[in-house]
Amino acid sequence: MSEKSERPENSERSERSEKDGKAERTGKSGMAEQQARLAVFKTYKLYVGGKFPRSESGRVYEVTDSKSGQWLANAPLASRKDARDAVVAARKAVAGWSGATAYNRGQVLYRVAEMLEGRREQFVREVAEAEGLSKARAAAAVDAAVDRWVWYAGWTDKIAQVVGGANPVAGPFFNLSTPEPTGVVAVLAPQESSLLGLVSVLAPVIATGNTAVVVASQRAPLPALSFGEVLASSDVPSGVVNVLSGRTAELAAPLAAHGDVNALDLAGADADLAVELEAAAADTLKRVRRPAAEDWAAEPGTSRLTAWLETKTVWHPIGV
Amino acid sequence: MANNLFPYAPAPESRAIVDLAPSYGLFIDGEFADAADGTVFKTVSPATEEVLAEVARAGEADVDRAVRAARRAFPGWAALPGAERGKYLFRIARILQERARELAVLETLDNGKPIRETRDVDLPLVAAHFFYYAGWADKLGYAGFGPAPRPLGVAGQVIPWNFPLLMLAWKIAPALATGNTVVLKPAETTPLSALFFADVCRQAGLPRGVVNILPGYGDAGAALVAHEGVDKVAFTGSTEVGRAIARSVAGTGKKVTLELGGKAANIVFDDAPIDQAVEGIVNGIFFNQGHVCCAGSRLLVQESVQDELLESLKRRMGQLRVGDPLDKNTDIGAINSAEQLARITALAEAGEAEGARRWSPACELPSAGYWFAPTLFTGVTQAHRVAREEIFGPVLSVLTFRTPAEAVEKANNTPYGLSAGIWTEKGSRILSMANKLRAGVVWANTFNKFDPTSPFGGYKESGYGREGGRHGLEAYLDV
Amino acid sequence: MSSSVPAYGPDAPGRLAALADVTASDAALRRFLHGLPGVDAVGLEARAAGLGTRSIKTTAKAYAIDLAISMIDLTTLEGADTFGKVRALCAKGLRPDPTDPGTPHVAAICVYPDMVATAREALGEGSGINVASVATAFPAGRTALPVKLADTADAVAAGADEIDMVIDRGAFLSGRYMEVFEEIRAVKQACVRADGTVAHLKVIFENGELATYDNIRRCSWLAMLAGADFIKTSTGKVAVNATPPNTLLMLEAVRDFRDAVGVQVGVKPAGGIRTSKDAIKYLVMVNETLGDDWLSPEWFRFGASSLLNDLLMQRQKLSTGRYSGPDYVTVD
Structure with a gap:
């Protein structure tokens, strides 16, 4: 898919990182170039099962700056097989993650927020490039993403108290309803909001004890791929979150039909694709959340938590 | 059972990790100050009866x-x-x-409790409590008290000496999460x-006056409870003082929660998991x-299993290691x-005088300091003071x-x-007993378990209000 | 009970006979085993974990390390075992640390039946080290009873001092307790030598396959009623082997059995105990559950192989003050 097989030596990207790093350096003339340090590029990779593989297909696609159209990086163009591998990794992680205490999950999620905050500058740059935002607006989006993550970290040990409870059945029975995670959730991340949108759909999935296979924004996948690095350097167990980049439609189809995926978040699907995927998901009666117009900056409420929860009700007789 | 072959060498935790100053002040409006x-x-x-530090003693002024600092x-x-x-509370956690x-x-130095407990119980629970309530701060609208519940104002909090930092956490974390400010009086011992903790607040960058700490005696506690600038009173301690507080706030608009004394029954049925019941009794x-x-x-034990249980219990009590609290064992x-x-000595003597049989395992108590051997009274009836x-x-x-009815x-x-507490392998009996017991917390096949998500508090003269969990928010909200 | 007798002693059968009504029928045995107090898993695990926090330092640690070494059944149970491998293991067991003759020797060398003669010869007379042999179609135990008995008799004839048999977990799990009981009795009979002396019998439960703590407690009583001299957690060949809670439960069982029947039985955790720290945790459990009476190789063993070198490195650390490394202990 990549037409430019070689990176231009004096690309916009290298200058940009220089500017961010060391302020004033115009860097257009050959003379100045000689003195400027050449930046080291990052190879963006998938995040699957706690590892950073390239796509098994060996394919990449070009990611460009949303305003200037400048080339930013090559992202992995993940395949159906990558999606399959991601589901295997996510399923393997279900027992441990759903079995962890809610307190432990809260601690782990909070750690993610700490790590994200620590890489704030990197994400501000990536989000600005991805979404064509000013630095200030990108910074606001990153800050909101950190706070959103903290918000969900706090929900892990509270959602059961809000949506579960004792049921006063008419008989000598103890009767208690508690929420339980549904299992593996495939998430199509929002296409426009590359980080805040991603965080807003991903955090509730794992806060509730599910594991996730996330398809990053097709056009702006870099913040999501970098976010995989944040997860890897937090205490999130391998496989709990798996991040794929590539063509949303190509990856979503096998996920929607997959027999070992329990639920599907269509946030990043366009209207036609969403209908197609919802129909495909019907074969295995997946829980499906349809796409809707969302204000990612607003307080999210609990609907994205409850979407991925089953309610289990336990009866037990009472008597000496 | 003989235990001579494998004596444990001393394993003292280093006290050098604590940098104790010779004197401490009151913590008011973000500053340490003399009384x-x-x-x-x-x-x-x-x-050891060693003086650890001199501490300013708060008075009425x-x-x-x-x-006033908390009000501001x-x-x-x-x-x-x-x-x-919430983020301040996460920082504190x-x-x-x-x-x-x-x-x-x-905590071990000042309280005398073993390092094993402060390390494995108190401190983990303290941090967990702040962590839990940190998460509530931006979710109060979901807690079931209306869409936008409001804080009360200034909370005057008086805590006991048995779990100094944990009781502080139980008081301060929900108060701050709900938007109240705090004046807290720790126990004089x-x-x-x-x-x-005041220093922890400073490290966390907590705004001045949000948390104020007033070391002092009962007079300071009484003055705090009675102060007209206080909107909410939270007290943990004896039922006697709880009564006095309830009287003192009568006719005011102050909201009150009281967590007072107890005399819990730990009920063991003959189908209990005996080894675990013995552990639960000991832990209890x-x-x-x-x-x-x-x-x-x-301990309420079913007569059919009494002998077996008491024999196991005594054997287990013989393994308890009494001594230097800083020793990890x-x-x-x-x-x-x-x-x-x-007080303990006097009540134990009353137990003997009233005819109960007293037993303690052989154990050597240190010569300095305050010590009491683990003690068992058998042949006790409901009429005994013990x-x-x-x-x-x-x-x-x-x-x-x-019978179960007699136990209830x-x-x-x-x-x-x-x-x-209830010990039986029969689930339906657990639930039936739990329904009939007039107590705020019922443990089944376990005892003395605490968690920030789990409400705690008493029926009857053990006080009112609940601390912990979603329910614990109510005490600090205008609802 | 006035005083207890060892399970391998001449008085034990008489004591066990007093409980003959319990083992008179399948139904009686089932009623008895299912009438034992239940085990609360959370409480048991909490107690084991609590004992695991004991801090064993200096003199106590030195005592524990030497005691642990002396309790090891140094084991090799591989398809690839050779006479050479077994001889090397015996040499290691005799002189665990060649640089320090004060190091205690291990309790036993544990091998497959066809290696018993080699081990016997390598250890020589009067070494103080026993030869233990697994038998009864170890580790699965899936063969006919006559084969199991022949396997046992073969090992005993070759000079085994101790037999580590596996129970029929299938029979146990399907509730055929009497069958398991009779099989242990039969193997015990096969441990009798021509001269009337007996090899000691260790009964392996494979706790990982019994799956529940209630099963482990029942199996402990069943094996002790059938005449086990030792009860042993596991073969070391499955995913879950000895754990602190399942061993603690067996310690409680031998304690209760001695109180009730007057017969003392030993305990052997095996598999998965690799570090000195682990071994000391088990000794703390023995100390605080059973006390002095079980704190010797006669009544408590570790089934292990790599544990020995870790104990030796810790032992060197205690005497030199420096951390040792794998180059300073011998490979088997």
């Missing part, structure tokens, strides 16, 4: 100053978005985790961890030297104060029963109603 009248008191290590801080703190308040070892050693009464309001101080530390030791009065020490009274009757036959 207005310059009064100080000494806090000692109950294990200091209470007034602290309440209240509007700004309450107006912060919940997420921002993390700093507490980072400084856990230091605070555990400090254990002021140090609260003062170190000897945890924290029995200085636990919800301690399982009355110590199970039972020092009694917190000479006064408390005198079965009625809260001893608040390592003394277990054993009573028997024949005896268990409920007390003015207290804080906690109870």
